[in-house]
Amino acid sequence: MMVSIHLWKYLEAIHINLRFLGGCGEVGRSAILLDDNVLLDYGMKPAEPPLYPVGGVRPDSVIVSHGHLDHCGVVPNLMDIKPDIFMTPVTKDLASLLARDTMKIARAKGQVLPFMIEDVRDFELHTYSIDYGTGFDASGYEGMLYDAGHIPGSSSIYLENKSGSLLYTGDIDTRDTNLLGPAENLPVADIAIVESTYFGTEHTVRSKLERDFIDSIKDTVEGGGWAIIPAFAIGRTQEVVMILEKYGIRPYVDGMGVDVYKLLKKHPSYLKDPGRLDKAFKDAFRVDPRERSRLMDEPCVIVTTAGMLNGGPVLYYLRHIHDDPRSKILLTGYQVEGTNGRMALERGYYEDRGRSVQISAQIELYDFSAHSGDSSLKELVTQQVDGGCQLVVCVHGDNTEGFASWISQNLEVNAVSPVNGDQIYI
Numbered sequence: 001m002m003v004s005i006h007l008w009k010y011l012e013a014i015h016i017n018l019r020f021l022g023g024c025g026e027v028g029r030s031a032i033l034l035d036d037n038v039l040l041d042y043g044m045k046p047a048e049p050p051l052y053p054v055g056g057v058r059p060d061s062v063i064v065s066h067g068h069l070d071h072c073g074v075v076p077n078l079m080d081i082k083p084d085i086f087m088t089p090v091t092k093d094l095a096s097l098l099a100r101d102t103m104k105i106a107r108a109k110g111q112v113l114p115f116m117i118e119d120v121r122d123f124e125l126h127t128y129s130i131d132y133g134t135g136f137d138a139s140g141y142e143g144m145l146y147d148a149g150h151i152p153g154s155s156s157i158y159l160e161n162k163s164g165s166l167l168y169t170g171d172i173d174t175r176d177t178n179l180l181g182p183a184e185n186l187p188v189a190d191i192a193i194v195e196s197t198y199f200g201t202e203h204t205v206r207s208k209l210e211r212d213f214i215d216s217i218k219d220t221v222e223g224g225g226w227a228i229i230p231a232f233a234i235g236r237t238q239e240v241v242m243i244l245e246k247y248g249i250r251p252y253v254d255g256m257g258v259d260v261y262k263l264l265k266k267h268p269s270y271l272k273d274p275g276r277l278d279k280a281f282k283d284a285f286r287v288d289p290r291e292r293s294r295l296m297d298e299p300c301v302i303v304t305t306a307g308m309l310n311g312g313p314v315l316y317y318l319r320h321i322h323d324d325p326r327s328k329i330l331l332t333g334y335q336v337e338g339t340n341g342r343m344a345l346e347r348g349y350y351e352d353r354g355r356s357v358q359i360s361a362q363i364e365l366y367d368f369s370a371h372s373g374d375s376s377l378k379e380l381v382t383q384q385v386d387g388g389c390q391l392v393v394c395v396h397g398d399n400t401e402g403f404a405s406w407i408s409q410n411l412e413v414n415a416v417s418p419v420n421g422d423q424i425y426i
C-alpha cells in the first residue's frame with residue numbers, strides 16, 4: 001500500500017520526493033527513488049524465491065552504494081532503459097561478479113533469470129567508475145561518494161542541488177578492521193537516510209573477539225577436530241584470512257572468497273594494507289575443488305563460502321564433520337532467518353539436498369559484523385543533527401521504527417521509518 005508522509009511544514013525551503021521501494025524494516029533489496037529520477041541502490045533479497053524491490057522504476061541515473069547483492073543485485077535488470085550508473089570501480093567489478101553468479105544460481109535452481117548476460121554487459125558499458133571524493137552529475141544533482149568502511153569500495157552517497165542536500169549512508173562501519181579503515185567523516189545534509197542494522201546492539205570489542213576466535217580454533221584442532229569457518233565471499237573471507245595470518249594460523253581457503261581476493265588485488269587503493277592481504281593469501285593454502293577429499297585426512301582449518309551455509313563448498317565439508325563432536329563450525333556473521341546457518345545455530349540442524357541433517361559438531365557465532373554498532377549509529381546521527389540536518393530516515397534493519405523513535409525522543413529533529421512502498425514528499 002502506498003502511504004504518503006508530508007513533512008513540508010518542517011522543511012519549507014526544500015523540495016524532494018522520495019519513494020522507498022525496498023530495504024525498509026528489513027535487510028535486503030535496498031532501493032530508494034529520488035524525484036522519480038535518481039535511484040539509490042537496486043538490490044535483491046536472496047530468499048526462496050528471491051524478493052525484488054516493489055513497483056516499477058524508470059530512472060535516468062542509478063547510484064550504487066556497494067557491491068553486496070542486497071544493494072546492487074538487480075541493476076542489470078534496468079538495461080532496457082539504459083540509465084547512467086555511478087559507483088566506485090571496486091563496486092562495479094563486484095556487481096558484475098555477483099550478476100554472473102546470480103544467473104548461475106538461478107539456472108541451477110530452475111528459477112526464472114532476473115536478467116540475461118547481454119544485460120550484464122550493458123550494465124558494464126553504462127557504468128561510470130567514480131572514486132571517493134570525485135564529483136559527478138546525476139540528473140541535475142551534484143554527487144560525491146565517501147568511503148563507508150563496510151566492504152572494499154563501499155560508499156555513502158551525498159547529493160545536492162539548489163533545493164537541498166541528501167546523504168544516504170548505505171551500509172557503514174566506523175570501526176577500523178584488518179581489511180579496511182573506518183568510514184570517512186560525512187558531510188551534513190538536510191536529509192539523512194541512515195542504515196539501522198545494529199540499532200540496539202553493541203558489538204564485542206574486536207581485539208577480544210579475535211582472541212576468542214583464535215583460541216577456539218586452536219582448541220578444536222588440538223582436540224582432533226576440524227575447524228570449519230563459513231565466511232561471506234566479499235570482505236569477510238579476506239578479513240578472516242588476515243586475522244588467521246596475524247596469529248600464525250595457515251588455513252585452507254575454498255570458494256568464491258578467493259575470486260573476490262583476486263578482484264580486490266586490482267584495486268589496492270581501496271584496501272587498508274594491500275601488502276598484508278597479499279601475504280595472508282600467499283601463506284594460506286588455496287583449495288583445488290578436485291582435491292577437497294584430501295583435507296579430510298587430518299584435522300585442519302578451512303575458510304569457505306557460503307557464510308550462512310546456504311550452498312557452496314561449505315556443504316561438502318559439513319557432510320564430513322557434522323556428526324563429529326570434536327569438530328566445530330565457527331560462523332563469522334549475522335545469520336538471516338530461514339538460512340541454514342540460523343537453523344544450525346538455533347535448532348542444531350541444516351538442510352542438504354532436501355534432507356534435514358542433525359549436527360553433533362559444535363557451533364559458535366563470532367560477530368565480525370561490518371556495520372556500525374548501536375553507539376556509533378547514534379553518534380553519526382547526532383553529528384548530522386548538530387550540523388543542521390532536518391530529517392532523518394531510518395532504513396535497513398529489523399527495528400528501524402525503534403531507531404526513529406529513539407532519534408525523535410533524544411535529538412531535536414524529525415525522524416521517520418518508512419515501510420516498503422512509502423513516499424515522502426518534502
Ligand SMILES: [Zn+2]
Nearest residue numbers: 066068150171
Ligand atoms: Zn552490505
